[in-house]
């Protein structure tokens with residue numbers, strides 16, 4: 235996507251060939267800054283501290299993280315340590331484990347002298363594949379928005395509610411949930427997006443709003459609890475979110491608060507779509523309750539970060555010092571509340587049979 239006229243992906247090899255570069259998402263929306271990752275630890279830190287985030291992007295970063303590790307030491311011991319370190323950074327998004335396993339399987343059979351170059355090549359392919367996948371999700375999701383637009387028969391824009399950030403910043407490019415919105419907007423279909431702020435890290439307020447604004451897509455940021463009111467008032471035509479891990483039976487794990495939006499959508503007859511690339515499907519489990527839910531530092535709840543009008547970063551405490559806090563990163567929306575899954579291979583119901591029909595190579599899984 236374009237930032238101030240320049241085309242960016244969220245991760246790319248540095249021109250000097252000695253690092254991989256990323257956009258530091260902890261600095262957005264206030265400043266656009268890029269960071270070089272030169273070591274395994276740099277990559278692990280970028281994922282853990284959420285300089286990069288979003289399921290597909292943390293997978294891509296981990297893939298390059300293996301290259302950085304193997305470049306320094308291509309032994310079996312380092313390969314094992316690097317895989318373990320990267321997988322331990324964040325537990326919920328399956329793309330991370332998928333990418334690490336993929337690169338490991340590529341390099342493990344090779345002589346040590348060839349491993350780093352092979353990891354670098356495979357990481358690049360994973361990035362290119364992610365872009366292609368998300369573009370295809372965009373095309374399939376566009377059909378749903380087109381249909382919603384036809385159904386409105388000229389009565390205003392298609393009003394879409396999204397949660398967290400599943401835009402290009404969460405992937406290598408395009409995004410998942412936002413890809414159909416970008417395509418619809420580019421095609422001249424009037425769309426309007428309700429952006430959930432997504433406490434505690436504000437990926438909606440800080441990242442989705444920033445992305446949509448740069449692309450010229452009309453939107454408004456609302457507090458996380460506004461969705462119910464908007465749906466009851468008929469001000470949401472459809473919801474679309476991303477996911478960090480979807481089970482083989484279609485249970486959807488995504489940013490905390492997604493489930494409540496799906497419940498409200500169900501109660502109000504609003505379609506609830508989830509956009510996902512194939513690598514986000516965990517074929518080894520069917521029940522979403524088996525997905526590990528990340529719990530992060532309580533400071534993300536007790537303090538709200540921001541920037542003062544004179545440009546200083548700050549964090550304001552909003553809880554009494556004596557109150558304990560809990561910080562759950564994700565929740566699970568059962569398949570029965572999901573109207574359809576939008577994948578790179580097409581749209582399907584959130585069910586084991588439909589998923590297996592779209593991905594027959596996994597028909598024997600789980």
Ligand code: MRU
Pocket residue numbers: 287288289290327397398399400401404405409410411437475476477478488489563
């Ligand atoms: O904690 P985050 O910001 O990594 O969470 C991201 C999400 O929940 C996204 O919705 C999900 O990764 C899908 S991204 C295409």
